Amino acid sequence: MxxxxxxxxxxxxxxxxxxxxxxxxxxxxxxxxxxxxxxxxxxxxxxxxxxxxxxxxxxxxxxxxxxxxxxxxxxxxxxxxxxxxxxxxxxxNPIRLVIAVAKDSNIKEVSDLKGKRIATELVRVTQKYLKENGVEASVEFSYGATEVKVPDLVDAIADITETGSSIKANNLRIIATILESTxxxxxxxxxxxxxxxxxxxxxxxxxxxxxxxxRSKVGLKMNVPGDNLDKILDVLPAMKQPTVSQLVHSDWVAVEVILDEKQVRDLIPALKKAGAQDIIEYPLKKVIP
The missing domain is CATH 3.40.190.10 (Periplasmic binding protein-like II)
Structure with missing residues (x-):
């Protein structure tokens, strides 16, 4: 099968x-x-x-x-x-379906779209949104390059944006978000x-x-003197609890933890200051809770 x-x-x-x-x-x-x-x-x-x-x-x-x-x-x-x-x-990040108009347009909010012409690839979703907001407007299908149609061909567009850079680059202004999509x-x-x-x-x-x-997490490994372990654990975040194991024939321990990558930049100097040595950061393939 x-x-x-x-x-x-x-x-x-x-x-x-x-x-x-x-x-x-x-x-x-x-x-x-x-x-x-x-x-x-x-x-x-x-x-x-x-x-x-x-x-x-x-x-x-x-x-x-x-x-x-x-x-x-x-x-x-x-x-x-x-x-x-x-x-x-x-x-x-989620993408957004937004309604945008020309930067200098007198259209300020959704209600101002009454009787206007809107271009979009997502005709049904846009029509439903306008209906829910009590706005009657003409919604037409766009085959692409939707941003360039404002204001010469249509009054507004409903378009997908991920970062908003294309909207700004085409001198458009967002007046509403129809939905967030993942x-x-x-x-x-x-x-x-x-x-x-x-x-x-x-x-x-x-x-x-x-x-x-x-993708948002990394692993950290380090060696720590046994008498510094509590100090290390005080500054060390973890998904659950760090893994601590005794090094052979030594009063040192090995500590391993999974944490958010954005924490590492400030954390490693703090760990070094608290007595950690041999610190290794490594990427992860999968994290299954």
Whole structure:
């Protein structure tokens, strides 16, 4: 039996492949091929636009897929969320679907969009948001390069932003956020009801989430004089408790801990000052709680 999996081709492809590799799944793809080989004989992988994946998952053409919450909602796909995977093309932050207008526009808030023209790739999501806010406006599909259409072609756009840099670069101003979206590992309901496929999906989710969790953490090892151990433990954070082991034929101990990478810069000098020696920082592949 095989699990048929849809992965995004395009802007999210590299980040997705890197995540899967860290989780233990290596892909080999030939030029112009949409069917990469993978080092798991139980997987059959298809590359396609992220915009389409939820529809094919919903219809049962794919057992599961990776796509954003925004596209799941746009396709009105009735799927099972296997895991919320917080990563994007450039960052590890959620992306936002925002409404933006020209910087000098007299449109200040959503209510000012009444009777206006809005371009977006996410037509249904945008229409639903406007309806919920009691605004009647013309929402049209955009095939891309949406930012350049304001103000000559349309009055506003609803567009995805990850860092906000493209919005600013095109002299636009955000007036509202429609939704925040993260990448979702989602499955067809029939596939989820199949015991073998469900277990396969759950095991993959554990590995993918473990790989993501590891990206913000590192390991630290150090040797500490036994009489300095309490001083070291006072300054040492940890996911749970540090591992402490006695060095052979010595009154020194080895201390090992997993912690947030952002803590390390200030922590290592403090550990050195407290008496730690032979400090080693190392990257992690996966962190499974």
């Amino acid at each position: 095989k699990l048929r999996l849809g992965l995004p081709k395009g802007s999210l492809q590299e980040a997705t492949f890197n995540l899967f590799k860290q989780a233990g799944f290596d892909f080999t793809i030939r030029s112009r091929s949409y069917f990469p080989a993978v080092n798991d004989p139980e997987l059959e992988v298809v590359l396609m636009r992220a915009q389409e994946i939820p529809r094919y998952v919903n219809e049962g053409v794919l057992d599961a897929g990776i796509s954003g919450l925004d596209w799941i909602l746009e396709n009105e796909a009735d799927v099972v969320e296997v895991a919320d995977l917080v990563y994007a093309k450039s960052t590890s 990448t979702r590992f989602h499955a067809n309901k029939d596939a989820w009801a199949d015991p073998w496929k469900r277990e396969k999906l759950q095991n993959m989710a554990v590995l993918l989430q473990g790989a993501l969790r590891a």
